[in-house]
Amino acid sequence: MSSNIEHWTRANSEFDDADAHERWSENEVSWGLWKTPEAEIGVLGDVSGLDVVELGCGTAYFSAWLARRGARVVGVDPTPVQPATARRMQAEFGLEFPLVEAFAEEVPLPDASLDLVLSEYGASLFADPSRWIPEAHRLLRPGGRLAFIRPSPLLYLCDVEDGRLTEPMRGMNRFEKPGNSDEFVLSDGDLFGLLRGTGFEVENLVEVYAPEGARRHEHYSYTSPEWARKWPAEEIWAARKPA
Ligand SMILES: C[S@@+](CC[C@H](N)C(=O)[O-])C[C@H]1O[C@@H](n2cnc3c(N)ncnc32)[C@H](O)[C@@H]1O
Known part of the structure; x- marks a missing residue:
């Protein structure tokens, strides 16, 4: 997992740190590449008191949005410079919540201590699902929920410039990216099976398309808005640990 840290240390200096102020300034809760409003998706519900x-969490802007809505949030990230940026933002915006340096596969928080486990392109893409999904289940109280956004499997199977299917779906899991952070993308069926096998009830799967007028993300530019208006480049999952 150390190449992960090197990659995210570099990503922090190339983009995340500079982007943090703008993201922390946003009032709306939104998801992913196209900043799809949570008000349209409705997977989180009222987070006040949770x-x-x-x-x-990276620079923890998503955590900040939920803290402003009354949630008691903890941000977890293994790359030291990311919580360092988050701490600077906390001081600037006068909003404090704990930040813990750890991998999602091994989180130093107690069993059954949380109501909501969340990931926006953090654990949901860069942690091993066979380890972080059971870890999320361990952390949740009965009745608690898991919600995350990740890239769609289609994005990993297609040539995104012309839409041709180029990669096998069977067995898709870890995508090694020499010099970058490895990524983990299971097929929808395999992820559904993993969630169910871990003890979650799957509540929702929302395929996210690029909206009209979307522009290519200035940093995460691996998909074009033209492609992503026809095929979902992202998907949001919600699951519940039964009460
Ligand atoms: C793209 S950022 C996600 C944060 C934020 N939502 C964003 O979009 O900028 C990805 C984060 O995942 C973290 N990460 C990488 N591997 C991880 C792992 N195994 N467990 C938890 N987080 C990990 C990185 O340190 C990085 O800060």
Whole structure:
């Protein structure tokens, strides 16, 4: 997992740190590449009074949005410079919540201590699902929920410039990216099976398309808005640990 840290240390200096102020300034809760409003998706519900952890929080802007809505949030990230940026933002915006340096596969928080486990392209893409999903289940109280956004499997199977299917779906899991952070993307069926096998009830799967007028993300530019208006480049999952 050390190449992960090197990659995210570099990503922090190339983009995340500079982007943090703008993201922390946003009032709306939104998801992913196209900043799809949570008000349209409606997977989180009222978070006021909930104990929440964001796994792979980066500069912790998503955590900040939920803290402003009354959640008791903890941000978890293994790359030291990311919580360092988050701490600077906390001081600037006068909003404090705990930040813990850890991998999502092994979170130093107690069993059954949380109501919501969240990930926006953190654990949901960069942690091993066979380890972080059981870890999320361990952390949740009975009745607690897991919500995350990740890239769609289609994005990993297609040539995104012309839409041709180029990669096998069977067995898709770990995508090694020499010099970058490895990524984990299971097929929808395999992820559904993993969630169910871990003890979650799957509540929702929302395929996210690029909206009209979307522009290519200035940093995460691996998909074009033209492609992503026809095929979902992202998907949001919600699951519940039964009460
Ligand atoms: C793209 S950022 C996600 C944060 C934020 N939502 C964003 O979009 O900028 C990805 C984060 O995942 C973290 N990460 C990488 N591997 C991880 C792992 N195994 N467990 C938890 N977080 C991890 C990285 O340190 C990085 O800060």
